[in-house]
Amino acid sequence: MEELKDEIRGCRICAERFAATKTRHAPRPCVWFSAGARVLVCGQAPGLRVHESGRPFDDRSGDRLRDWMGVDRETFYDTTRVAVLPTAFCFPGYDAKGSDLPPPKVCWETWHGDALQAIGPVQVRILIGGYAIRRHLGDTRRVSDVVADWRAQAPGTFVIPHPSWRNNAFLRRHPWFEGEVVPELQRAVGAALTRR
Template identity: 45%
Template sequence: MTDDLDRLSFDELVRQVRACTICKDVLPLGPRPVIQLSESSRILVVGQAPGRRVHETGLPFNDPSGDRLRQWMGVTRDTFYDEQKMAILPMGFCYPGTGKSGDLPPRPECAATWRKALLARLPDIRLTLLIGQYAHAWHLNGQHRSVTENARAWRQYWPDIIPMPHPSPRNNLWLRNNPWFEQEVVPAMQVRIAEVLGCEDGQ
C-alpha cells in the first residue's frame, strides 16, 4: 500500500487520511482523524492521540496539555496552528477511548498505514518534538528506553529531535520530580524553535 500512497499528490494523501475509517469498529466515538500539516511545515510535533476534547473540536492540542506545550515551546496559538510552520502528526489520529488510568494507547493502524508516506511529504522539517513513550518508541529507531531516560539524553538528539514527556496535567508529579526538564531543556528548546521559525515568537 505504501507504493500506492507514494503516487498520490500531497493534497490527495491528506484527504485520504482525514477520511480514514480503518479503526471505525473499535473507536468509541467513531473516526475523526485530527492532523495538521503542510509541505512547508518546519517543525513536527508528534503526540500520542487526540483526547476527547480534541476529538470534539477537531483542533490538535486544544486542551490543557496544549496550553502547557505552547508555553514550553514559547509560541503563540496563532503560530502553533499555522500549518505552514507546524505539522502536528500524533501516533494515532483518532481518539482511542479511555481506560482505567487515562486515555488508551494510540491505535497502531495509523502509523502502520499512513506515517511513512506522510513524513516523506514533509521535506522542510528542521525540528521534531517527540511527546511521550509512543512517539519516542517509533521515532528513536526502536530504542525502548523510558521517557525519562530519553528526555535526559536530549543532547544526544540535538538539534534535530527533542524527546519530551507529555505536557498533560497528569504528569505534574513527573515534572516536580524532574525539574531539570523545565530548567534545562525548555529554555534550549525555545531558542531552537525561534531559530527554526526565523523570528522571536513571544507570548
C-alpha cells in the same frame, strides 16, 4: 498533499475498534500538517477534547506545550510553520475503567510514511511521550530516562514528557527539564521559525 490529507481524514480502518470502546465513537482523524513546515510535533493520539474540536492540543496540555515551545496559538496552528503528526490520527477511546487506550499501530503503519514524506525535512522535531519516542527513535527505555538523555539526540530533536497535568510530579522531581531543556527548545523553535 491535499489528496493525502483527504484520504487520512476519510480513514475508517478503526471504526469497529472504536465502536467497541467505552466511548463508542466514530473515527475523526485530526490532520494538521502541510509541506514545508519547519517544526514537527509528534505526540501520541488526540484526546477526547481534540476529537470534539478537531484541533490538536486544543486543551490545557496544549497551552503548556506552546509555553515550552515559546510560541503563541496563531503560530502553533499555522500548518505551514508547525506540523502536528501524532502516532495515531484519531482518539483511540477509553477502556472500561476510563483510561486512555493505546494508539492503534495500524494508523502508523498505514499513513505515517506518506505523511512524513509529504511534510518533508524539518528543522525541529519534538517527540512527546513513549509512543512517539518508540516510533520515531526505536528507543524502548522509560520516557523519563530518554528525556534525561536529551543531549544525546540528533540536532534539532527534542524528547519531552507529555505536557499534561499528570506529569506535574515529573516536573517537580526534575527541575532541570524546565530549567535546561525548555530554554534550548525555545531557542531552536525560535530559530527555525525565523529562518528564511
